[in-house]
Amino acid sequence: MSHTILLWSLTYAQLALALAACLAGIRIVRGPRAQDRVLALDTLYIAVMLLFLVTGMRLGSIFLFEAAMVIAVMGFVASIALAKFLFRGEVIE
Amino acid sequence: MIGRLLPHPLLVLVLAGMWMVLTRFSLGNLLLGMGIAIFAGWAMHALQPERVPMRSLRVMPRLVGTLFVDIIRSNVMVARLLLTEGRGRRTSAFLLIPVKLRSPTGLAVLAIILTATPGTAWVEYVSETGTLVLHVFHGAESAHYLHVVNNVYGPMLQEIFE
Amino acid sequence: MSGVETVPMWLSIPIALFVIVGSTLTLIGAWGFLRLSSFYDRLHAPTLATSWGTGGVALASALLASWVQDRPIVHELVICFAVTATVPVTLMLLARASLHRDRMENAAHVPPELLLTRPRPEKPSEVAPSSSEK
Numbered sequence: 001m002s003h004t005i006l007l008w009s010l011t012y013a014q015l016a017l018a019l020a021a022c023l024a025g026i027r028i029v030r031g032p033r034a035q036d037r038v039l040a041l042d043t044l045y046i047a048v049m050l051l052f053l054v055t056g057m058r059l060g061s062i063f064l065f066e067a068a069m070v071i072a073v074m075g076f077v078a079s080i081a082l083a084k085f086l087f088r089g090e091v092i093e
Numbered sequence: 094m095i096g097r098l099l100p101h102p103l104l105v106l107v108l109a110g111m112w113m114v115l116t117r118f119s120l121g122n123l124l125l126g127m128g129i130a131i132f133a134g135w136a137m138h139a140l141q142p143e144r145v146p147m148r149s150l151r152v153m154p155r156l157v158g159t160l161f162v163d164i165i166r167s168n169v170m171v172a173r174l175l176l177t178e179g180r181g182r183r184t185s186a187f188l189l190i191p192v193k194l195r196s197p198t199g200l201a202v203l204a205i206i207l208t209a210t211p212g213t214a215w216v217e218y219v220s221e222t223g224t225l226v227l228h229v230f231h232g233a234e235s236a237h238y239l240h241v242v243n244n245v246y247g248p249m250l251q252e253i254f255e
Numbered sequence: 256m257s258g259v260e261t262v263p264m265w266l267s268i269p270i271a272l273f274v275i276v277g278s279t280l281t282l283i284g285a286w287g288f289l290r291l292s293s294f295y296d297r298l299h300a301p302t303l304a305t306s307w308g309t310g311g312v313a314l315a316s317a318l319l320a321s322w323v324q325d326r327p328i329v330h331e332l333v334i335c336f337a338v339t340a341t342v343p344v345t346l347m348l349l350a351r352a353s354l355h356r357d358r359m360e361n362a363a364h365v366p367p368e369l370l371l372t373r374p375r376p377e378k379p380s381e382v383a384p385s386s387s388e389k
Contacts, residue, residue: 002262002263002264002266002267002268003260003262003267005264005267005268005271006262006267006270006271008271009270009271009272009274009275010274012274012275012278013274013275013277013278013312014278016278016279016281016282017278017281017282019282019285020278020281020282020284020285020286020304021285023282023285023286023288023289024285024288024289026289027288027289027297033294033353033356035294035349035352035353035356036294036297038349039288039294039297039298039301039346039349040288042301042342042345042346042349043284043285043288043300043301043304046281046301046304046305046308046309046338046342047281047285047304049334049338050277050278050281050304050308050309050312053312053313053316053331053334054274054278054312054316056316057274057315057316057319060323062330065316065330065331065334066330068330068334069330069333069334069337072334072337072338072341073337073341076337076341076342076344076345079345079349080344080345080348083345083348083349083352084348084352086349086352086353086355086356087348087351087352087355111329111333114329115329115330115333164306164307165307168280168303168306168307171299171302171303172280172283172284172303175283175284175286175287175290175300175303176283185293185295185296185299187295187365187366204343204347205340205343205344208302208343208344208346208347209302209305209306209339209340209342209343210302210306211299211302211303211306212299212302213299214295214298214299214302214346214347214350215343215346215347215350216295216350216351216354217350217351217354226354228295228298228299228350230296230299
């Protein structure tokens with residue numbers, strides 16, 4: 001019984017997070033401006049990272065947690081670099 | 094001598110500890126973790142040579158507690174607003190708030206607190222006038238945010254950093 | 256499927272609850288992010304995912320790991336800290352970049368008093384050293 005509850009909630013979480021990642025992906029395509037796309041990329045990073053966490057819980061694999069950690073850190077660096085670029089550079093839209 | 098070699102002893106200790114817990118405990122990992130931590134200490138030293146003064150840590154637990162409750166409260170509020178979205182009822186607003194806090198570290202912590210809390214986003218700080226520009230999601234709560242910045246977080250951070 | 260079967264009822268309910276709350280908040284945030292019309296409004300949506308979205312999922316993961324006991328729960332703590340402490344920095348920088356670009360274009364959707372608050376170079380004595388870089 002408890003196994004069923006866990007499996008269903010984890011499946012629900014996986015679906016919800018995948019949907020969240022898709023919504024962020026739509027925003028990346030739609031724009032309209034460069035800062036919207038960077039923000040959407042950041043949201044996408046977080047959703048995918050949480051998806052990795054949930055999948056890791058389901059499979060009991062430690063590698064997925066390592067991957068989630070790397071995504072969290074890399075996403076930060078990438079977004080900072082892009083935001084800095086919006087400050088300085090001329091962005092062709 | 095020890096100050097030159099280890100400019101940030103606490104940072105080095107924490108980093109080495111984190112490295113040990115994240116990997117497996119062994120002599121090789123200890124050496125590698127210590128090496129990386131000491132290197133990170135030098136990098137930190139090169140980036141920011143002056144030390145951050147911490148006057149008092151007594152208010153720290155109160156700050157964390159207030160922040161925790163605030164984050165839960167505003168999570169509920171923003172989630173509800175996003176779901177119901179009374180198109181006509183919710184308007185966002187820019188707030189110009191004069192703040193007394195002057196220490197750069199204190200302002201940085203305030204920025205992280207305000208941005209981490211759903212509902213408020215830090216836009217700018219004008220250092221000449223000491224004015225803070227916030228964007229709030231629910232414009233009707235402007236008075237509440239004004240109170241929170243000036244009477245709750247501001248004094249606490251001033252006590253810690255000034 | 257290592258260990259998920261052995262979790263007792265009293266523990267599986269809070270784990271399920273935290274996972275559901277966390278993922279639902281992330282979904283609401285992404286949904287709002289897609290629907291809101293202005294950039295500054297959209298800036299608020301991802302904070303739902305970074306505060307309790309991440310918190311809920313990480314807490315559930317930590318609870319599960321502490322029962323199964325195959326590894327320490329440090330990863331969750333590191334992720335939680337990394338996300339809640341670094342995403343605000345990104346959002347702040349993006350907001351400032353956006354305001355900067357709006358000023359360059361004199362955008363109509365920004366209040367006029369904000370378009371004027373940019374540091375003026377005719378008062379060089381007041382300019383802080385950090386803002387003198389160009």
